[in-house]
Amino acid sequence: MDSKRALAENLRKNIYDLNMTQAKYAKEIGIPITTLEYVISGKGSVSLNTLDKIAYGAGIDPWELIRPHESK
Secondary structure: OOHHHHHHHHHHHHHHHOOOOHHHHHHHHOOOHHHHHHHHOOOOOOOHHHHHHHHHHHOOOHHHHHOOOOOO
């Protein structure tokens, strides 16, 4: 799994775990909803600054967002 896909999957899970909508999450962390949607689509890259904001909003370290889940 590449880091874009891992980021998208981890971000979706974190937003769900926080019981938030994508729009509310984007507003809370201070990024445009279009940027968040782009990241969640798994097609886009983000700056380190944006990755930091996303991770901060989820209460985790940035590396945790791009770490793929281990296969069983």
